[in-house]
Amino acid sequence: MKVAYLAESSADRAALAILVEAILGRETEPVRHAGLEHRGWPDVRRVLPAVLKELHYHRDAEGLALVVDSNSSPPHLANHEPPNPPAAECRLCQLRGIADKALREVRPLPGRPPLKLALGLAVPTIEAWLLCGKDPHVTEAAWINGLKARQMPYSKDNLKEWLYRTTRPSLAVETEAMKAAATRLSRDLSAIESLFPHGFGALLRSLRSW
Amino acid sequence: MIESIEFRNFKALRQATLPLSRFTLIVGANGSGKSTALNAIFALGRPEKMPFWQVHSAGVADTAPVTVIAKGSEQGDGFTIKVKRKGRNWVGPDGRTAGHRRLTDRDRPMMALRSARLFSLEADAIADPAQLARWPQVPSMELAQNGANLAGVLDRLRDQNPERFEAVNEQLGRWIPEFDRILFKNPAKGLLEIALRTREGRHRIPAADLSSGTLIALALLTIAYLPEPPAIVCLEEPDHGLHPRLLRDVQDALYRLAFPEGSKETRDPVQVIATTHNPYFLDLFREHPEEIVIAEKVGLEARFSRLSDRADLDEILGDAPLSEVWYSGVLGGVPVRP
Numbered sequence: 001m002k003v004a005y006l007a008e009s010s011a012d013r014a015a016l017a018i019l020v021e022a023i024l025g026r027e028t029e030p031v032r033h034a035g036l037e038h039r040g041w042p043d044v045r046r047v048l049p050a051v052l053k054e055l056h057y058h059r060d061a062e063g064l065a066l067v068v069d070s071n072s073s074p075p076h077l078a079n080h081e082p083p084n085p086p087a088a089e090c091r092l093c094q095l096r097g098i099a100d101k102a103l104r105e106v107r108p109l110p111g112r113p114p115l116k117l118a119l120g121l122a123v124p125t126i127e128a129w130l131l132c133g134k135d136p137h138v139t140e141a142a143w144i145n146g147l148k149a150r151q152m153p154y155s156k157d158n159l160k161e162w163l164y165r166t167t168r169p170s171l172a173v174e175t176e177a178m179k180a181a182a183t184r185l186s187r188d189l190s191a192i193e194s195l196f197p198h199g200f201g202a203l204l205r206s207l208r209s210w
Numbered sequence: 211m212i213e214s215i216e217f218r219n220f221k222a223l224r225q226a227t228l229p230l231s232r233f234t235l236i237v238g239a240n241g242s243g244k245s246t247a248l249n250a251i252f253a254l255g256r257p258e259k260m261p262f263w264q265v266h267s268a269g270v271a272d273t274a275p276v277t278v279i280a281k282g283s284e285q286g287d288g289f290t291i292k293v294k295r296k297g298r299n300w301v302g303p304d305g306r307t308a309g310h311r312r313l314t315d316r317d318r319p320m321m322a323l324r325s326a327r328l329f330s331l332e333a334d335a336i337a338d339p340a341q342l343a344r345w346p347q348v349p350s351m352e353l354a355q356n357g358a359n360l361a362g363v364l365d366r367l368r369d370q371n372p373e374r375f376e377a378v379n380e381q382l383g384r385w386i387p388e389f390d391r392i393l394f395k396n397p398a399k400g401l402l403e404i405a406l407r408t409r410e411g412r413h414r415i416p417a418a419d420l421s422s423g424t425l426i427a428l429a430l431l432t433i434a435y436l437p438e439p440p441a442i443v444c445l446e447e448p449d450h451g452l453h454p455r456l457l458r459d460v461q462d463a464l465y466r467l468a469f470p471e472g473s474k475e476t477r478d479p480v481q482v483i484a485t486t487h488n489p490y491f492l493d494l495f496r497e498h499p500e501e502i503v504i505a506e507k508v509g510l511e512a513r514f515s516r517l518s519d520r521a522d523l524d525e526i527l528g529d530a531p532l533s534e535v536w537y538s539g540v541l542g543g544v545p546v547r548p
Contacts, residue, residue: 039493170462
């Protein structure tokens, strides 16, 4: 299966690809010239329609996987899922809306099935997912409770420090650590599925429906 | 580490203090004092290279005091190093610890200032063949301000630190995948030039035929991988001529100097001070506003302020890109038209 990955860096893309393959249970094939990157929020919101149209009209991708960081925005929750209405402040809900609109606008092409889409929201960053199982305090629930209490259990810098042993990792150090962590998680997805049920769960459920 | 530099009557810096961190990125309009500050840092260690007739602020009497004072701390001990213009000459650098002990040239803060280097890289200079010393015919390890002698520095790196030379080759291949190796050639007696080998076909592309961005990338990588870099490195627009997707690599190269532990590098940290006009480059530092200094020109005077000193920064930025908020003028550091 040919899957394109849209991520904030090549390190994120590499880690995401490992997780996606683990969820799909098979290796994915690279999409021609698809080193897709965005510059974080809110840039990803603006480039997503262009990326989807490019993939639909000009590339051989069957699906697109995309993960964004929630940072300090509200996390995705179970009550944002259909049939409930999307949450206006939730980044995952916003991206779903943008993607739905863009995919509705594309012209059907003969022999071209609709592009499949899998979106995830890392709470607060992808480093949290990758620390899953290593640090029992790093969970989606801990972050959500922290947001409610206005007392965050850890910072983004903490997560970097714990994963990379520095708050300023080079791309090479980041890539190595992210790939190693994603490979570890890919052996057993049950922990990340239960500890990040909404942001990671959304990605997982979409991919399993492909 | 130098924590601040105070300027008085120094060109556009009539009365300004530049706050510094281990890594500092200065953004601001053209003529807002960024380059002046870098030149002053470079010249603090060797004031004899500062032409006295060019430095005093416009409209200020020739006899007015001109001073540059670096303040900082070294292993918990505060220090002050001052140079001042006296008549036609510069006095200093004169340094003292917080306990008033006079610093000598053998004290680390003085050595750091003396070793400071300013780079304003130019592709043509980087591509020029290096001149070898007459005898023995070895190149100097010193990269010139404009990047000249890169061939010499790389040649020495290959001979004396082959593992670092290989790391530069590897990184070059990551930054610009079209190439996989640095090659050398003596085009004439006493000259040494570099070329890059293409990954496909193994063609040799002489430096003179390489793109400006490729040459600047190679010079930046070389600086980042020097075994004994200067204690202070000032860089004018290190992002100049490079594709936006390479800017994360440029940040890595600069952080490799300033925060060696983040790159599994074992040498001492280098204090890095860089300037930029590049919004994409600025965005890479959003998580570290303490590393960003806004240079502002008010009338004839330039001023500096650390971005993190703005109490309402998080509220102002929201989830907007830092570069867009900077461009809007909300943070200052933009050209102001009457």
